[in-house]
Amino acid sequence: MYADENLVKIKHDVMYEVAKLAFEGRLEEERDHIPMKLIPGPLPQFRCCIYKEREIIRQRIRLVEGKSVGSVDDGNIVQVISSACEDCPISSYVVTDNCQNCAGKACINACKFDAISKGRDRSYIDPLKCKECGKCSKVCPYNAIAGLKRPCKNTCPVNAITYDEYGVSKIDPKKCIQCGRCIHSCPFGAIATKTFVVDVVEALKSDRPVYAMLAPATEGQFGTDITMESWKVAAKKTGFTDLIEVGLGGDMTAASEAEEWVEAYKEGKKKTTSCCPAFVNMIRKHYPELEAYISTTVSPMCGVSRMIKAKNPNAVTVFVGPCTAKKSEVKDQNIEGNADYVLTYSEFRAIMKAKDVALEPTENTYQESSVFGKLFANAGGVTGAVLQCMKETEQEIDAKVCKANGAAECKKALLLLKAGKLPEDFIEGMVCDGGCVGGPSSYEEELIAKKARGRLIAEADKREIHENLGNYDMKAFSMHRE
Incomplete structure (x- = not known):
């Protein structure tokens, strides 16, 4: 970065x-x-x-x-x-020292917008006239015109x-x-x-119960000393009623999608996952003809929010994690019962700091999800959890899954699906490289966090997904978009 x-x-x-x-x-x-x-x-x-x-x-x-x-x-x-x-350079094309100020002036002749003029030592490109067509760069015999792509545009x-x-x-x-x-x-x-910083602060000042919901990607972001329990303690000190790990929602989503996948497989239909909001946005905005393939199962965030609101309809739910697209999920997708607000780690910590609260090392004792739910944040984790659910319910199928890791792989998979040439039965789409653990608002670099994350998750008990879900009233709310 x-x-x-x-x-x-x-x-x-x-x-x-x-x-x-x-x-x-x-x-x-x-x-x-x-x-x-x-x-x-x-x-x-x-x-x-x-x-x-x-x-x-x-x-x-x-x-x-x-x-x-x-x-x-x-x-x-x-x-x-x-x-x-x-403050950023405003022209994508610049003339370098390689320019020989040649007599042919191929660059000037190629420009259709009168953006290039002859200088004393080299040609000059007027950034206000340049339309970034790149023709001048292509015709220059000395390769003296460089195309500079801004980092923001280059990464989009x-x-x-x-x-x-x-x-x-x-x-x-x-x-x-x-x-x-x-x-x-x-x-x-x-x-x-x-x-949503001000919205969350106002909610905490109100008499309504406010619940934090912590993303599965969190474990390992702050080393091995900062555990899920650390976050739970800090959230309560800040004024939250309680904190629940969204890995539990991963278990919920996996169980629901497993049912969808089995049914779709029997009917010869293909499906895509729905837990990554950036992937869902990609389909809806760039491949709208594929929208019917999106799983109707709601995200783990929404699942936990619905569970909380089923118990207390007056509750305010706040998701905390490394994802910016989650903000669009609650603001734009208008899914009933979804989280009310979304905070990144830095936003949540700013609220904590304003209340003189800091994350402190604690024992790794709090667990509300299976290991499969915790691994939902990793690329391939959704697939692993869904297949595990099929195994537990003895509904295993010979499912072939395209685990699209990163935006480029997501686009490739969707293009194949659009063309009717996708060899796999299902697509797990994760726009961030590495999955949610590689989210844009992650605290630590993925490779550094990976080791700490592995150690923390290895300490979790080995409860199965449906065994874990048996502790909750899953009939009190729906895991599907209404």
């Missing part, structure tokens, strides 16, 4: 200040003072001047409050902070990012699948998401 410590610190400082003021009931009166507090001056910390830095802080405050940074809200969760993006798997006439990145909400890959690729910290 490109984001350095300075960018991360600024983001966290803004979230902490907003959360703290929201708890104190002083956000309205003190909001405009936050930029001055974080950027006191007189010297700038990371931009050309303190005035631009303060404007960036103002836009970040809007995002933390769940608002759009622009005057018009396009509804997209992922947003571009224009004042930060303006669905080509949802373009530039406006001033070179500021634009995200097309009709294409964006909310995967968040662009966020940490930006070296200027110019892309971020709206948050």
Whole structure:
């Protein structure tokens, strides 16, 4: 990832200040003072001047409050902070020192937009006129024109990012699948998401019970000393009624999808998983003709939320994890009984910090899911859990599953399905490489977290999925989209 410590610190400082003021009931009166507090001056910390830095802080405050940074809200969760993006090079094509200022001027002749002119030592490309067609680069005999693709655009798997006439990145909400890959690729910290921080703080201040639901990807993110029990203790100190691990929802989803897969297999139909919201967004926005193939089973997050609300209809449910697309699942997909709010790890920790709470080492004693539910966060984990459910219910089938790990593999699998050439019976789609453990808001790099994650999960008991689900009233709520 490109984001350095300075960018991360600024983001966290803004979230902490907003959360703290929201708890104190002083956000309205003190909001405009936050930029001055974080950027006191007189010297700038990371931009050309303190005035631009303060404007960036103002836009970040809007995002933390769940608002759009622009005057018009396009509804997209992922947003571009224009004042930060303006520092990025605005032309994708630049003339390098290899230019020989040749007499033929093939580059000038190839340009249909009058964007290239002759300079004293080399040709010059006017970024305001350049349409990035790349013809000049192709015809240059010295390979002197380099095409520079911005990190945000380069990492977007669905080509949802373009530039406006001033070179500021634009995200097309009709294409964006909310995967968040662009966020940490930006070296200027110019892309971020709206948050539910203030909403969650207000819920915690109310008299309603508020439950945190912790993603299966969490184990190993903070080493072996920070366990699920650590999070449970911290959540209660922060004001949450309780915390439940969403690996339990993984068990619920696996059991439900197993039934779907068996039925579909018998009928000769193909199915895709539905637990990765970015994958679901990819299908609905880029392959809408395949929407009927999506499993009707709700995500593990939704399953746990429905279980909580079946017991207490007045409850507020808050999912915590490394996924930004989960925010779009609760905001855009409008699934009955789903989580009310979603927080990333950094957002949750900002709320904790505002209450002077920190994660502390505890024994690894809290377990509410099977190992299969815990492994839902790994690429291939959904498949493993579904096949385990079939084994437990003696409904095993000769199912062939395409385990699409990462956006590129997801796109390839969907293209084959669209063309009627997919050899497998089912697709497990995980847009993030490695699965949820490789999510854009992960705390630790996947390879580093993997060892700690393995040790923590190895300590879990070996209960089977249906054995575990027998502890809960599964008839009290549905695991399917209504």
